[in-house]
Amino acid sequence: MGFPLTSYTVLKYIADGEEDRNRKNSTEMELALESLQEYSVFAFIIHDPTIHANFHRLLSKQFEDFHYSSGANLAFFGLVDSPYKLELEGVRPFYQDVREMVQLYEKQQNNKVDLSYSAFALANNLGISPEMLPAIVVTHDTRLKSFKYFQTDENVLDKQFNSLIGISNRMNAIRRNESLNLVEKQEKLFELLEAAEIKYTSHMMDGKISETLARSLSDIMSFLINSNTTSVYSPVKSMAKKQLNQAITKLSAVINHLKKEVNKSNIDEDEVHHLYPFIEELSIKLATFLRMIQLNKTEMDSMEHSTLVKTEWLDTFSQRYLQTGLDVALYLQSRNTSLDYSASVICLSKMFEKEINNSIVHWLRSQHQIELPDYYNKYQPGKTALISDVNLNKGNPGKWLPPELGRSKYIAEKVLNQEDWGEMGIENPKLLINNWVTIHRIRNKAAHSENVFFSDFTNVKKALYTLSSNKIFEQLYSLKVIYQGEKTI
Incomplete structure (x- = not known):
């Protein structure tokens, strides 16, 4: 029925x-x-x-x-x-x-x-x-x-x-x-x-x-x-109003508990704690909750996403993460400047990570005989694509698991040379890597610390604006078009 x-x-x-x-x-x-x-x-x-x-x-x-x-x-x-x-x-x-x-x-x-x-x-x-x-x-x-x-x-x-x-x-x-x-x-x-x-x-x-x-x-x-x-x-x-307050309180408590568990570990910044994916997933969930509270606010309460990064260069879901991160920060600013901005930072970082995975990581996959566009954002059975122990073809037939932001950053810093960047069409790799490091560092702070402050959010936003104003996202877009084939963005 x-x-x-x-x-x-x-x-x-x-x-x-x-x-x-x-x-x-x-x-x-x-x-x-x-x-x-x-x-x-x-x-x-x-x-x-x-x-x-x-x-x-x-x-x-x-x-x-x-x-x-x-x-x-x-x-x-x-x-x-x-x-x-x-x-x-x-x-x-x-x-x-x-x-x-x-x-x-x-x-x-x-x-x-x-x-x-x-x-x-x-x-x-x-x-x-x-x-x-x-x-x-x-x-x-x-x-x-x-x-x-x-x-x-x-x-x-x-x-x-x-x-x-x-x-x-x-x-x-x-x-x-x-x-x-x-x-x-x-x-x-x-x-x-x-x-x-x-x-x-x-x-x-x-x-x-x-x-x-x-x-x-x-x-x-x-x-x-x-x-x-x-x-x-x-x-x-x-019922809805009561339930949403309960949901936010409960979710925030779970995230803070997981962060405290991560803080007990002593790991290198490029390593990935097994709790990171859960913290990211729950933080994005919290961000979507907070953003939906504001769904019917007037336009004057909405932050212009396109002034930070032109949306035509971003995939649809990257736009969603950007939109969510900025709107949640605006909501937090309107309430109390001492509130935790982790959810906003993680959403903005997720947007950047997706754009990197959809472009540079696929260029790397193409160098290891992953068939594109057939396996764009997909796991290809029977193929191995390893670079310095970073698996670029991890997953199963139903889902590709792209490398984490720190792992792809390691390849960008330690493996890729000027000729590689030139072949990809990235005109200023040093600027890209420097801002990549900033975004990754603050994203990791969001997964470790109990609080991420407005200044941290501002630094991530500045990094994204610097990349955008120097046409990095436009150059990443050109890579995506190649590896997506006929797929539209």
Whole structure:
């Protein structure tokens, strides 16, 4: 059964009730939640309608067909154009209970949310790289912490969807098996997914989060709902405000704990502590939370990103990280200058790291026989690409793991010569490396220290501006165009 959405925010309404079935809810929600228990598989189609325009058009066009072919055991959610034109009916009577609840909620959302940013934030909150979108997240029950996800596009969606229908029908008997607990039923679903035809269209990825899928969905939606300041649906608005404050407090505490653990270690600046990726991931999550609080601020409250780095030279998700880092810093400035700017610094550093990986690192990969553009931002099976113990082809068939900022900096400083830089078209490598060192040093401070100050954020911003004003990002763009092939930025 399909549930067409105008925005992702309704997922909070569903997720809240799914997670806490003892809470007193509205009659509409009670009927909807009771109905949702009848489904054996849930699929959340996450995409950016702007970036993935072709996919969005296909999903909107075929949503009704998917709905009527999906049967009674698969519940899927996705953004479409004009969902009210889809007067969908369910095979079972309870379908309408859920649909009416969705319509009741969405009709009272007066402001449009930023769909592009909400897709970016939702993916980050689930630990899914935004580059993996469009993606389909699959679970047996949203009260679990695990899920599977896989990439999709307009060419394979039909085949993948047909596989999900078959799997949901087989899962129906498993759902009714009272001798199995929820985790065991989830494992049965995963076995079916791994054996399905989907594996021939996309690599199946494991999703594992610290809280339930319902809570993760609900957390991120709380910020979107809170930013929708004119919403008249006050019960949800009230829950959202309380929840977003709890989410920020809890997340900040976890980050500070991890930083203290890192501080106990004595490692070289170019080494990577095993907790770095978690600190980065959680800091970006915190930054997206803070940025979404400001989604409905006026233009005068927004920092001009293009005055720092021209957006035409940046990949789409690099723009998102730049936008997030700058807006969060602006938010922090408006509250208290002594607040920690780690989240802003990490977002700006992530933007720079992505631009380096998408250009210079791919030039290095091309020198080690990685086939480009076929394996641009992808792992190539059977190939080794090592430079001074830095693995440039790390990962698995579903995901390439690029080198960390310090590792690529080491190659730039110690391995590359003037001839290499000339071949890449980088006119001032010394200036690039000097600012690279600054950004990396402050990014490491953000992962170590309990507080990063406004002056640190300013130094990272100055480094990026220096690189931009000396046309470094323009030169990196030229490299990206070569290795992306026909892919547009």
